[in-house]
Amino acid sequence: MEKYSYGRCFKTLSSPLRLRIIKALCKRPMSVTELSHELRVERSKVSHALLNLKNCSFVRSERKGRQNIYSLTKSILHDIKVKGNLFEIIAVHVKKHCKSKIKRCTR
Numbered sequence: 001m002e003k004y005s006y007g008r009c010f011k012t013l014s015s016p017l018r019l020r021i022i023k024a025l026c027k028r029p030m031s032v033t034e035l036s037h038e039l040r041v042e043r044s045k046v047s048h049a050l051l052n053l054k055n056c057s058f059v060r061s062e063r064k065g066r067q068n069i070y071s072l073t074k075s076i077l078h079d080i081k082v083k084g085n086l087f088e089i090i091a092v093h094v095k096k097h098c099k100s101k102i103k104r105c106t107r
Helices: 007-013 016-027 030-038 043-055 074-082 086-097
Strands: 058-065 068-073
Touching: 007 016, 007 043, 007 086, 016 030, 016 043, 016 058, 016 074, 030 043, 030 058, 030 086, 058 086, 068 074, 074 086
Parallel strands: none
Antiparallel strands: 058 068
């Protein structure tokens, strides 16, 4: 059985702001400015949180004019709508996107 690094995924999801962003993006794709207004959080904090979510393949961005529009990746959006169970979603996500595998500790 392969072992995956759940730590990175849980660390990404440990931020209340990142969870709020995921919830907001479930409704529709948004820019940093739109997310900042909706969540009442500084744009710099939203941008930083989005970078973390993007690096862990929870969100993607698409350039529209001068702005980036952020949305949940298709697999995350599908998993949230179909599975709903956070632990099932995380297990599938880690296997698909968290490349670093844990090596067995030996002493």
